[in-house]
Amino acid sequence: MLSQHHFGWIPSQQWLHLYRSLLRECSYLPDPIARPYMREYVVDRFRRYADDRRPSFNNDLERHCKLYKTGLEKLKLLERANQGYSRQLEKVLRLAYGRKGRRRKELLDALVPPDVPANTAAVVELIQKPRMYEDGWEPPAILTDLLKSQHNNGVISQLNHRQVKHLEPAIPKTNAWGRPVNMSRRKNIRQQWYMSVLDSLLPPLPDAELEVLEGLVSGRLQWKPPKKRSTSVVSSSQLSLDTEFLTDGPRKDHTFRVYANGRPHNITRRFMTRLWKRVSCLVPRMVLDPTGRKHLFMWDTMRPIPSLHAEVKDEKTNIFEGVDLKGNATRERTKATL
Numbered sequence: 057m058l059s060q061h062h063f064g065w066i067p068s069q070q071w072l073h074l075y076r077s078l079l080r081e082c083s084y085l086p087d088p089i090a091r092p093y094m095r096e097y098v099v100d101r102f103r104r105y106a107d108d109r110r111p112s113f114n115n116d117l118e119r120h121c122k123l124y125k126t127g128l129e130k131l132k133l134l135e136r137a138n139q140g141y142s143r144q145l146e147k148v149l150r151l152a153y154g155r156k157g158r159r160r161k162e163l164l165d166a167l168v169p170p171d172v173p174a175n176t177a178a179v180v181e182l183i184q185k186p187r188m189y190e191d192g193w194e195p196p197a198i199l200t201d202l203l204k205s206q207h208n209n210g211v212i213s214q215l216n217h218r219q220v221k222h223l224e225p226a227i228p229k230t231n232a233w234g235r236p237v238n239m240s241r242r243k244n245i246r247q248q249w250y251m252s253v254l255d256s257l258l259p260p261l262p263d264a265e266l267e268v269l270e271g272l273v274s275g276r277l278q279w280k281p282p283k284k285r286s287t288s289v290v291s292s293s294q295l296s297l298d299t300e301f302l303t304d305g306p307r308k309d310h311t312f313r314v315y316a317n318g319r320p321h322n323i324t325r326r327f328m329t330r331l332w333k334r335v336s337c338l339v340p341r342m343v344l345d346p347t348g349r350k351h352l353f354m355w356d357t358m359r360p361i362p363s364l365h366a367e368v369k370d371e372k373t374n375i376f377e378g379v380d381l382k383g384n385a386t387r388e389r390t391k392a393t394l
Contacts, residue, residue, distance in 0.1 A: 065117045065120045065121075066120055066121075066124055070124070071124070074124070074127045074128070074131065075098070075102055077131055078098045078127065078130060078131055078134065079095060079098060079099075081131065081134035081135055081137075081138055082094040082095040082098060082134065083095070083282065084134075084138045084282055084284055085134070085137065085138065085148065085282070086138075086145075086279075086281045086282065086323050086328060087148075087149060087152065087272075087328070088268060088272075088279075089152050089153060089265055089268060089269070090148055090149055090151075090152035091282075093151070093152040093159070094134070094148065094151070094152065097151075097158075098130070101127075105123070133147065133148065134148065136320075138284075138323075139320040140320040140321035140322060140323050140327070141318050141319075141320055141321075142318065142321060142327075142331065143318055145323075145331060146331050146334060146335070149331055149332070149335050150335060150338070153261060153265065153269065153335050153338075153339065154259065154261060155217075155258060155335060155338045155339075160258070160259065163259035163260070163261070164254065164257060164259045166259075167198060167199075167202075167259045167260070168196050168198060168199060189243040189244075189246040189247045189250070190239075190243060191239075191242065193246065195250060195253070197350065197351070198351050199253070199257065201350050201351040201352075201353065202257055202258075202259075202340065202351065202353055203220065203223060203253055203257065204223060205340065205352075205353040205355070206219070206256075206257065206258060206340070206353075207219060207220065207223060209355050211337050211355065211357060211358060212258070212337070212338065212355075215334055215337060215338060217256070217258070217338060218255075218256050219256060220249075220252055220253050220256050222249065224249075225245050225246045225248075225249035225250075226245070226249075227242050227245050227246070258338050258339070258340060259340075260339065260340050260341065260342045260353075261339050266339065266341070269332060269335065269336055269339065270336065272328070272329070272332050273329060273332045273333055273336050275325075275329070279325060279328070281323050281324075333356075333358060334358070336356045337355065337356045337357065337358055339356065340353040340354065340355055341353065341354040341355070341356075
């Protein structure tokens with residue numbers, strides 16, 4: 057529950073109204089993974105400042121306004137997602153399934169656990185390794201394998217996800233004066249390249265969430281859109297003439313303004329399947345290599361890959377009689393009679 061003394065620059069009732077509106081829209085999301093994730097995201101963001109009594113924060117009007125504006129932007133995003141706008145709804149799905157935002161960074165951290173030496177020999181080996189971003193340093197092998205697999209997947213760039221252009225940091229041999237590049241400059245180039253790699257990598261999902269996503273795409277799992285609460289009935293006294301009507305005139309009727317940035321769709325199973333399929337194409341499936349030397353990743357495709365051969369029915373196999381595998385005739389053909 058939000059305390060009364062916080063966010064003194066903005067009335068607490070406005071924060072409470074925003075908080076309840078965000079939670080209400082989270083409960084309407086048409087995805088079983090997105091609903092609890094977005095609710096937890098909203099609660100964590102509000103609780104982060106719930107017990108913050110620092111004077112530097114309580115007296116910062118600009119900070120309060122930015123936080124309130126961010127909350128309104130998230131509320132607008134959730135409202136348009138629940139109205140059936142495909143772009144906003146896909147953005148929420150990518151946030152929930154860890155294709156962008158905080159969840160993606162958490163999955164990346166889980167993919168590369170910290171290298172903790174187990175014994176004295178491992179400590180000595182760790183000390184002898186080059187430091188981070190120095191000459192001879194290499195990123196973790198699992199990230200390198202994931203980067204190569206993601207770079208070879210052409211579907212990802214079609215789904216508006218930024219790809220890394222270079223698989224290795226492009227370090228020039230000489231600088232503008234024809235001299236060798238300084239050590240600090242080489243470290244900065246490696247660091248910038250590695251940060252860009254971390255910003256674009258798509259980590260695998262946990263097995264439980266991946267099974268849910270594949271079940272939704274294939275139709276194996278049952279799905280129904282959540283029902284929205286009925287709106288309150290406006291009393292007759294509120295429908296009567298008021299001061300606003302007398303001073304400003306009648307309100308504008310329905311316009312096509314809502315269709316300026318896309319159009320809302322009816323949230324059906326078919327509509328959601330297309331969005332789930334797009335998210336599924338951004339999720340790598342890690343496969344165990346028999347040799348154990350590198351990590352293999354498999355990717356989903358928007359459409360099933362067509363087979364390179366056509367099946368021949370039994371009744372049509374007689375057209376190959378008298379011909380071997382190389383296409384040569386195995387018996388003499390009868391001459392056609394005139």
